[in-house]
Amino acid sequence: MKPPPPVTSTLGISSRLTLGVNIPSLVQAIGFKNSALPHLTMGWTPEFANRAANGDLTVGIIGLGYVGLPTAIGFHDSGFNVWGVDISQRTVDMVKRGENPTGDPDVNDIIPAPGSERWNITTSTSEAVPHCDVVLVTVPTPVTEDLKPDLTYVQSAGRAVFDSLVRGSRTIVVLESTVYPGVTAQTWLPELEEIGLQIGVDVEIAYCPERFNPGDPAHGVRQVARVIGCSNPDVGAGLVGLYSRLTSEDVRYVGKLEVAEAAKVIENVQRDINIALVNELARIFPELDVDVEDVLSAAATKWNFHRYTPGVGVGGHCIPVDPYYMMQRAADVGVPAELITAARAVNRTMPIHVAGVLNELLYKAGVPAGEGKVLLLGWSYKAEVGDPRETPAEPLTEALQSKDIAVAAYDPHLSAEDFPEGVEVVSDIDSAEGYDLAVLVTAHKACREIDWASLASRMRNPILYDGRRVLDLNSLESDGWQVHAVGRPR
Numbered sequence: 001m002k003p004p005p006p007v008t009s010t011l012g013i014s015s016r017l018t019l020g021v022n023i024p025s026l027v028q029a030i031g032f033k034n035s036a037l038p039h040l041t042m043g044w045t046p047e048f049a050n051r052a053a054n055g056d057l058t059v060g061i062i063g064l065g066y067v068g069l070p071t072a073i074g075f076h077d078s079g080f081n082v083w084g085v086d087i088s089q090r091t092v093d094m095v096k097r098g099e100n101p102t103g104d105p106d107v108n109d110i111i112p113a114p115g116s117e118r119w120n121i122t123t124s125t126s127e128a129v130p131h132c133d134v135v136l137v138t139v140p141t142p143v144t145e146d147l148k149p150d151l152t153y154v155q156s157a158g159r160a161v162f163d164s165l166v167r168g169s170r171t172i173v174v175l176e177s178t179v180y181p182g183v184t185a186q187t188w189l190p191e192l193e194e195i196g197l198q199i200g201v202d203v204e205i206a207y208c209p210e211r212f213n214p215g216d217p218a219h220g221v222r223q224v225a226r227v228i229g230c231s232n233p234d235v236g237a238g239l240v241g242l243y244s245r246l247t248s249e250d251v252r253y254v255g256k257l258e259v260a261e262a263a264k265v266i267e268n269v270q271r272d273i274n275i276a277l278v279n280e281l282a283r284i285f286p287e288l289d290v291d292v293e294d295v296l297s298a299a300a301t302k303w304n305f306h307r308y309t310p311g312v313g314v315g316g317h318c319i320p321v322d323p324y325y326m327m328q329r330a331a332d333v334g335v336p337a338e339l340i341t342a343a344r345a346v347n348r349t350m351p352i353h354v355a356g357v358l359n360e361l362l363y364k365a366g367v368p369a370g371e372g373k374v375l376l377l378g379w380s381y382k383a384e385v386g387d388p389r390e391t392p393a394e395p396l397t398e399a400l401q402s403k404d405i406a407v408a409a410y411d412p413h414l415s416a417e418d419f420p421e422g423v424e425v426v427s428d429i430d431s432a433e434g435y436d437l438a439v440l441v442t443a444h445k446a447c448r449e450i451d452w453a454s455l456a457s458r459m460r461n462p463i464l465y466d467g468r469r470v471l472d473l474n475s476l477e478s479d480g481w482q483v484h485a486v487g488r489p490r
Helices: 023-029 048-053 068-077 089-096 125-131 152-164 183-195 233-246 257-288 292-299 322-332 338-364 393-401 452-458 473-478
Strands: 058-062 081-085 119-122 134-137 171-175 203-207 226-229 251-255 373-377 406-410 437-440 463-466 482-485
Touching (some): 048 233, 058 068, 058 125, 058 152, 081 125, 089 119, 119 125, 152 171, 152 183, 183 203, 183 257, 203 233, 226 233, 226 257, 233 251, 251 257, 257 292, 257 322, 257 338, 338 393, 338 437, 338 463, 373 393, 393 406
Parallel strands (some): 058 081, 058 134, 081 119, 171 203, 226 251, 373 406, 373 437, 437 463, 463 482
Antiparallel strands (some): 203 226
């Protein structure tokens, strides 16, 4: 690995001595964890904000996934020295080659080229952390099979970072993963105590949630506002300076860790609740012979109405997951989270509802039981992103297969290995034929703008279900389709 450039401390001493020895690397190499030797990058100092403004800091990012990698690139482009860490050798190897291991197309052409200065990528936390003034932890926060928060990654990443710190460095460790209020302190403080590190002497901890939107260049890592929670207001103010160099939008210190943690989780809870409302309406209004989209368009003429669109289900790593974090915290303190729980139930069961509608359409078309063939257009959890994790296509498929309906899928943003077993992968939409029903699941441009007339001619039954309400249904009828859509009377 190319050695990092010399970093000058606020004492005016280069971390690479005239002998050519990098002190933090030497400390790590000879096996001194939490060594009392000086950490010459200095971590937190009263001059931190000035150093941040000048790019005179080294930033570490733990986790190079769809959040961590764009964040690392953003700090590098902002002029900082960057160390990126990921436990996946494949991810590290790809990033070193300048290749994109995530499903976000916006990252494709912005990864620093191999050998770029200020760009260090490794699988070793202990190699990276001693070089860093600030370490950002951007690891997943999923839920378990029984829908409980899984903080394993937060705990293990934190422990690895703390084990690698140099004593007295006051390295700032920032959690960016979405959690419920209290997680940062509850998870990390016991680890610090066990290791024997002191806040204010060896380490500072803070919380600054990521907020950018993968696949949306207008709301990338450098275009979104940030909030910072930290028990030390001076450190919080310093981090405002750091993140202000990263993003063009507002960055503010909000006080306690728990305030910033809560702000992030309720952002996604609010969206889940709003989506649940329109999804529930999409179930009700067709039974009243009313199209939910007509109702929403009419309601949107009022100045304070917030428009959302129903769909086959809610996907991604945030909205389907974060409500469970808030529900768990509410349960911990004995307060029922009835609205959050109900909204999550509506959205979680939406793919099952849609599967029932599709089964009914096949029955009305005269397709014998056990012989139906459905083609899903799109599989990833959102448009223009090649990420299949937490996609509503999977529970929709499981519900269809439970009714003995065969499922095929087309998604130009994914590879064949991204699909589960039992799903026929259609690599070329122009070769798709013999299906009874096509369902728009993900609103990729490639799925919205296919040759609909040609596909209709190759269908066994030309039935179309718009699961995102983005298609021109009248035009598709003229192309020979029987058109249906979520929230539309059948």
